[in-house]
Amino acid sequence: xxxxxxxxxxxxxxxxxxxxxxxxxxxxxxxLYWYRQSLGQGLEFLIYFQGNSAPDKSGLPSDRxxxxxxxxxxxxxxxxxxxxxxxxxxxxxxxxxxRGDTQYFGPGTRLTVL
Amino acid sequence: ELKVxxxxxxxxxxxxxxxxxYCNYxxxxxxLYWYRQDPGKSLxxxxxxxxxxxxxxxxxxxxxxxxxxxxxxxHITAAVHxxxxxxxxxxxxxxxxxxxxxxxxxxxxxxxx
Numbered sequence: 001x002x003x004x005x006x007x008x009x010x011x012x013x014x015x016x017x018x019x020x021x022x023x024x025x026x027x028x029x030x031x032l033y034w035y036r037q038s039l040g041q042g043l044e045f046l047i048y049f050q051g052n053s054a055p056d057k058s059g060l061p062s063d064r065x066x067x068x069x070x071x072x073x074x075x076x077x078x079x080x081x082x083x084x085x086x087x088x089x090x091x092x093x094x095x096x097x098x099r100g101d102t103q104y105f106g107p108g109t110r111l112t113v114l
Numbered sequence: 115e116l117k118v119x120x121x122x123x124x125x126x127x128x129x130x131x132x133x134x135x136y137c138n139y140x141x142x143x144x145x146l147y148w149y150r151q152d153p154g155k156s157l158x159x160x161x162x163x164x165x166x167x168x169x170x171x172x173x174x175x176x177x178x179x180x181x182x183x184x185x186x187x188x189h190i191t192a193a194v195h196x197x198x199x200x201x202x203x204x205x206x207x208x209x210x211x212x213x214x215x216x217x218x219x220x221x222x223x224x225x226x227x
Contacts, residue, residue: 033215042218043215045214050213102147103213
């Protein structure tokens, strides 16, 4: 079956521009997560959506980062006024939403800020 | 703050040999995961360990969990080249932190002929 998909796979942008990264979770999965993978910081949790509950934004590194999830499915991570330190691979994961479910990861979006 | 530490960070093995990757974590956890990542690829789930003494095996890989020692191990038996990848452990603290995985640094495994 279809896994988690993300787009674009690569994004190159200039410092100061805004970017939007998209995630399509596995159909039927109610939980959706965003993580960031970078050489300096490793894998870091960013934000978590579970059903219709308010998202857990505790991992977002600054107020330039925001995310939304429309209709309980597709999610968009937005980074405003990008900085060079935002360069990383942004990974999306989804799970069925039951306690302790394994998270299934997408292929990631590699963001490069020049 | 939960800290998850893996060692070694780099592991070069000969085919046919055995070795163990260690994952230590600093606070009580709800469950522990092992993931594999191939170069340029995303993370693939290997194991989820739920309770003290849990042991799971798949092929040449076996994972175990000791919650009292806050330690998980990933044991590789008779390594083959196809096992070359980066292996991550990740801890879910549960409770109000449920679902927010904290990852170790990753162990880069290279298996040589």
